[in-house]
Amino acid sequence: MLKKNAEMAAILLLAALLLAPPPGGRASAGDKWASISGFVRDASNGEPLPYANVYLVGTNLGTLTSLRGYFVIPHLAEGRYLFTVSLLGYQRWQSEVQLHAGADSVLTVHLTPSTIEMGEVTKTAQRERFEREVHISTVALTMRQLQVVPMLAEADVFRTLQLLPGVVSRSDFSSQLYVRGGSPDQNLVLLDGVSVYNPFHLGGVFSTFNVDAIKELEFLSGGFPVEYGGRLSSVLAVTNREGNVKSYRGSGSLSLLSVRGLAEGPLPSGSFLIAARRTYFDQVFKHTRYAFPYYFYDLQGKINLDLSQRHRLTLSGFYGDDVLDFSAEGEDESEVDVDLNWVWGNRTTSLIWRWIIRPDLFSETILSRSRFDNDLDATVEGSGTANLMLDNRINDYSAKADVTYLGLRGHGIKLGFSWSDLDFRYGIAIDDYRLFSYTARPALLALYLQDHWQLRARLQLNSGVRLEHYSLGNRWSLSPRLGLQYQIAANLALKASYGQYTQYLTTVASDEENFSLMDLWLPISKNYRPQTARHYVAGGEWWLPHDLILTMEGYYKTFAGLLDLNEKGIASDPTDDYFVAEGTARGLELLLKRQTGPLQGWLGYSWCLTKRRTAEHTYYPKYDRRHTFHAVLNRRLGRNWTLGVVFSYGSGMPYTPIPGKYMAYEWRLDRNELSGHLVDRPGAKNSARFPLYHRMDVSLRREGHLFGISATPYLQIINLYNRKNVFYYFWDHDANPSRLTTVSMFPLLPTLGVDFAF
Amino acid sequence: MLAAALLLAACGGGPDVNEFNYEPEINVFALLLYNSGQTVIRLEESYRALDRVPEDRGIAGARVTIKGADQEVAYVDQGGGRYAEAGKILRLEPGATYLLTISVPDGREVAAQCTMPAPPRLIAPADQQHIAANDALPVVWQSESPEPHFLVNVRGNIHAYSAEVMTDSTATDFYPFYLAQPDIYVLKVAALDRNYYDYLRMRDEEEPLWHIRGGIGVFGAIAYDERVIIAE
Numbered sequence: 001m002l003k004k005n006a007e008m009a010a011i012l013l014l015a016a017l018l019l020a021p022p023p024g025g026r027a028s029a030g031d032k033w034a035s036i037s038g039f040v041r042d043a044s045n046g047e048p049l050p051y052a053n054v055y056l057v058g059t060n061l062g063t064l065t066s067l068r069g070y071f072v073i074p075h076l077a078e079g080r081y082l083f084t085v086s087l088l089g090y091q092r093w094q095s096e097v098q099l100h101a102g103a104d105s106v107l108t109v110h111l112t113p114s115t116i117e118m119g120e121v122t123k124t125a126q127r128e129r130f131e132r133e134v135h136i137s138t139v140a141l142t143m144r145q146l147q148v149v150p151m152l153a154e155a156d157v158f159r160t161l162q163l164l165p166g167v168v169s170r171s172d173f174s175s176q177l178y179v180r181g182g183s184p185d186q187n188l189v190l191l192d193g194v195s196v197y198n199p200f201h202l203g204g205v206f207s208t209f210n211v212d213a214i215k216e217l218e219f220l221s222g223g224f225p226v227e228y229g230g231r232l233s234s235v236l237a238v239t240n241r242e243g244n245v246k247s248y249r250g251s252g253s254l255s256l257l258s259v260r261g262l263a264e265g266p267l268p269s270g271s272f273l274i275a276a277r278r279t280y281f282d283q284v285f286k287h288t289r290y291a292f293p294y295y296f297y298d299l300q301g302k303i304n305l306d307l308s309q310r311h312r313l314t315l316s317g318f319y320g321d322d323v324l325d326f327s328a329e330g331e332d333e334s335e336v337d338v339d340l341n342w343v344w345g346n347r348t349t350s351l352i353w354r355w356i357i358r359p360d361l362f363s364e365t366i367l368s369r370s371r372f373d374n375d376l377d378a379t380v381e382g383s384g385t386a387n388l389m390l391d392n393r394i395n396d397y398s399a400k401a402d403v404t405y406l407g408l409r410g411h412g413i414k415l416g417f418s419w420s421d422l423d424f425r426y427g428i429a430i431d432d433y434r435l436f437s438y439t440a441r442p443a444l445l446a447l448y449l450q451d452h453w454q455l456r457a458r459l460q461l462n463s464g465v466r467l468e469h470y471s472l473g474n475r476w477s478l479s480p481r482l483g484l485q486y487q488i489a490a491n492l493a494l495k496a497s498y499g500q501y502t503q504y505l506t507t508v509a510s511d512e513e514n515f516s517l518m519d520l521w522l523p524i525s526k527n528y529r530p531q532t533a534r535h536y537v538a539g540g541e542w543w544l545p546h547d548l549i550l551t552m553e554g555y556y557k558t559f560a561g562l563l564d565l566n567e568k569g570i571a572s573d574p575t576d577d578y579f580v581a582e583g584t585a586r587g588l589e590l591l592l593k594r595q596t597g598p599l600q601g602w603l604g605y606s607w608c609l610t611k612r613r614t615a616e617h618t619y620y621p622k623y624d625r626r627h628t629f630h631a632v633l634n635r636r637l638g639r640n641w642t643l644g645v646v647f648s649y650g651s652g653m654p655y656t657p658i659p660g661k662y663m664a665y666e667w668r669l670d671r672n673e674l675s676g677h678l679v680d681r682p683g684a685k686n687s688a689r690f691p692l693y694h695r696m697d698v699s700l701r702r703e704g705h706l707f708g709i710s711a712t713p714y715l716q717i718i719n720l721y722n723r724k725n726v727f728y729y730f731w732d733h734d735a736n737p738s739r740l741t742t743v744s745m746f747p748l749l750p751t752l753g754v755d756f757a758f
Numbered sequence: 759m760l761a762a763a764l765l766l767a768a769c770g771g772g773p774d775v776n777e778f779n780y781e782p783e784i785n786v787f788a789l790l791l792y793n794s795g796q797t798v799i800r801l802e803e804s805y806r807a808l809d810r811v812p813e814d815r816g817i818a819g820a821r822v823t824i825k826g827a828d829q830e831v832a833y834v835d836q837g838g839g840r841y842a843e844a845g846k847i848l849r850l851e852p853g854a855t856y857l858l859t860i861s862v863p864d865g866r867e868v869a870a871q872c873t874m875p876a877p878p879r880l881i882a883p884a885d886q887q888h889i890a891a892n893d894a895l896p897v898v899w900q901s902e903s904p905e906p907h908f909l910v911n912v913r914g915n916i917h918a919y920s921a922e923v924m925t926d927s928t929a930t931d932f933y934p935f936y937l938a939q940p941d942i943y944v945l946k947v948a949a950l951d952r953n954y955y956d957y958l959r960m961r962d963e964e965e966p967l968w969h970i971r972g973g974i975g976v977f978g979a980i981a982y983d984e985r986v987i988i989a990e
Contacts, residue, residue, distance in 0.1 A: 384892070384938050384939070386935050430934065430935055431892070431934055431935060433894055433933055433934050435933060616965065617965065658807050659779075659806065659807055660780045660782065660804050660805060660806055660807055661804065661805050661807055661811075662785045662802070662805065662974060663785060663802055663815060664962075665787040665800055665975075666958065667798065667980065669909060669911045669922070669946050669948055670911045670912075670913035670920045670922075670944070670946070672794070674787075674798055674800070676787075676800075678811065679961070680807075681780070681783075681804050681807075681974070682963075682965070683780070684965070685965060731807065736810055736811055737808055740807070740808070
């Protein structure tokens with residue numbers, strides 16, 4: 001029945017695509033309405049400005065610019081208007097415009113950055129977004145906001161997100177995100193619209209995105225709209241800057257971790273940006289006894305070309321690798337020589353075509369390839385030689401296109417599709433002998449339709465449906481989504497959302513692993529149903545005096561078909577590769593934030609209860625942290641100094657206790673004898689909890705000039721009071737009585753660096 | 759905020775393992791070995807995590823019997839937790855089901871059941887077969903066991919290098935590096951009953967399948983076939 005419904009919905013959606021308004025010129029001459037459209041850009045570098053507030057003074061007509069800086073206000077009566085654009089951190093722009101019936105006035109507005117981040121202008125821009133959009137469970141952060149949060153060595157996207165309510169971090173060593181009771185593989189990570197499969201370096205200690213190149217990131221922790229799919233819990237959409245269209249600029253940074261550089265500038269009819277980052281410890285200690293044979297690097301670039309007023313092409317790429325290159329010679333003949341070269345990393349390439357078909361009808365098409373490689377070549381040479389090779393690869397070839405139509409009064413309609421060809425190839429060989437080989441090539445097709453409907457002046461509805469087809473097992477799924485916002489009072493809005501989500505990929509990860517170098521992604525085979533989730537979210541946003549914004553959200557999530565790797569599965573039985581689990585997550589989140597004035601930041605608290613159920617037992621997953629509190633504060637001290645403080649508190653996370661031990665015997669088949677050793681007698685899964693987690697980090701930055709260039713040195717202290725937060729416990733049963741060792745997370749770590757720009 | 763953080767820092771510490779109230783359990787290892795006709799039995803206590811483990815870990819004075827294939831055999835305490843047949847020897851028959859019962863002096867009781875698998879019959883390689891060292895070795899066998907669980911082991915004579923593979927199919931490849939050196943190797947393919955198979959796979963899991971009522975450990979059975987191969 002469901003399949004039939006899904007097929008019917010597919011036919012309807014396809015029909016809708018075919019019947020979409022034909023591409024053509026402007027509104028007809030006989031049209032009684034006027035419209036105004038165009039782009040809003042930064043006056044200093046020409047970068048498009050998203051979420052700028054564009055409105056006509058004296059009316060309630062207005063809109064926000066898109067992520068690409070585009071705006072359109074349709075259905076206007078002929079006449080003269082005072083046209084105004086405002087955005088947080090920029091001076092307000094105003095001009096009188098004369099609009100004529102049947103004509104579209106096209107404007108490009110350049111906003112000048114303001115030096116003082118406060119006042120009525122910025123409040124208005126913030127408020128407009130609050131009033132005009134249904135953006136439940138959504139947080140947007142800019143490069144500037146990322147840079148001022150104290151972090152280990154340098155600013156980091158994922159570690160900043162870990163400080164938001166609803167997001168849990170398992171340890172200081174991991175920047176993976178556990179969002180509202182979901183595991184990290186349930187997060188969709190997009191870089192300029194392209195999926196990134198392992199967005200981490202050094203096993204998750206650092207994230208893969210270089211903040212210098214980031215324009216904005218949007219993080220949706222639940223109830224996300226139909227244009228996003230394929231994951232159950234959250235979406236992180238990172239948008240890189242497009243490059244300065246006015247002049248050639250450069251910037252750089254030197255931290256204890258890495259050296260970074262960025263160059264940008266104009267091109268004929270466009271702009272370019274190139275950013276690079278590399279760790280340097282391997283070079284510093286290369287010829288010393290402390291040789292450090294590991295490094296990582298990222299390289300990202302973007303070229304924009306405006307083919308005409310209506311057509312823009314963007315070519316962007318990201319290349320990042322972790323490299324472990326290690327050689328050791330045995331000191332004598334009894335020791336072996338080892339030669340190891342291990343390279344793993346992401347590569348993404350995308351071509352984006354934006355076409356403004358008419359002012360109220362525009363499209364975006366993305367062709368992309370995302371690839372993750374994990375290649376190891378290790379040779380051990382002793383009395384003989386053995387060579388181990390790992391050759392693991394994911395290739396994701398995707399095409400996406402959507403059309404947005406604003407020509408229907410009160411509606412914003414988006415219609416789109418995406419298609420992905422996923423190629424998984426994993427192999428292990430020893431001395432050219434293939435130990436293991438796995439290949440799979442599923443295809444994923446999605447069609448979606450979304451409508452943002454301004455029902456009443458104070459009531460907005462976002463509704464949509466996403467239809468997906470997954471080729472392994474020929475599975476269809478239909479995912480309705482709904483978002484609602486009601487402006488109950490001038491300063492208070494109530495919001496709610498509902499959504500169904502389906503995920504066809506999973507990662508191979510043991511629940512008990514404390515550390516994982518990378519995620520190994522696998523498509524769900526035809527023997528298992530896809531993983532699904534439902535989100536129910538409700539909350540409110542309240543604007544308080546002193547530019548304070550209080551957001552409160554409660555949620556309830558159900559999960560079905562969750563897959564946990566069964567490491568002891570029987571090889572020839574494809575139906576016991578995983579334990580299949582159901583689950584629930586419920587929680588309450590409070591966020592009090594202030595983004596203007598000398599003291600900025602947020603206080604966030606979340607309560608979350610997550611449970612998993614398998615056929616055998618019910619348990620709390622290892623990331624079930626009941627209470628989390630973060631304070632992220634930045635205080636300007638005088639003209640040039642900024643003090644940043646982050647305090648994090650979390651109740652203990654579950655672990656499996658070891659209350660006992662026993663002799664585990666085994667009959668040695670080769671020697672026909674009994675052998676045994678003491679092993680752990682584990683208690684019930686995740687039935688104990690680690691002690692409280694808390695930590696304080698501080699940073700001090702000074703903006704200034706050095707040799708004529710802008711320079712911002714900074715000092716950061718991680719774990720200021722050297723709290724010994726527990727990472728895990730380790731039992732040594734070789735000692736009698738057994739010895740318990742507590743392994744702690746980050747100790748007190750001072751780091752320093754300098755950012756410069758020219 | 760710093761004051762509050764420092765106050766919090768004063769709290770916490772290591773886990774109090776005694777809070778888990780773990781009561782030691784009867785730890786059984788009982789294995790029926792078809793080829794030698796032996797029954798290996800160890801009977802011990804488990805321990806709390808921080809307890810000192812004594813030299814003699816055995817449970818003394820338990821009543822241990824195994825019933826099966828129309829027999830009932832009693833096993834007597836040999837000291838150190840070892841129990842062995844005093845007179846009558848248990849006859850092991852492929853396909854027969856055996857029931858182990860244990861009563862310890864403090865009144866606790868343990869029971870478990872296992873089925874003796876039929877020994878597999880090696881098809882390849884042939885006995886005394888000469889093979890090239892550092893080459894893959896295909897191993898193929900036949901089995902009449904309804905539950906096909908196998909342990910395959912190869913061990914060199916000179917290098918005493920031992921490699922083992924668990925499988926549930928009746929063929930496997932021994933990778934070249936297991937037979938890297940010229941040597942005389944003994945290859946064994948053992949059929950395992952479900953209990954011993956699960957024990958070997960899952961004893962380090964959080965919640966292992968013990969298949970034992972009233973205790974932990976295993977009551978299992980194995981039967982094997984073997985070949986000698988010469989790698990040159």
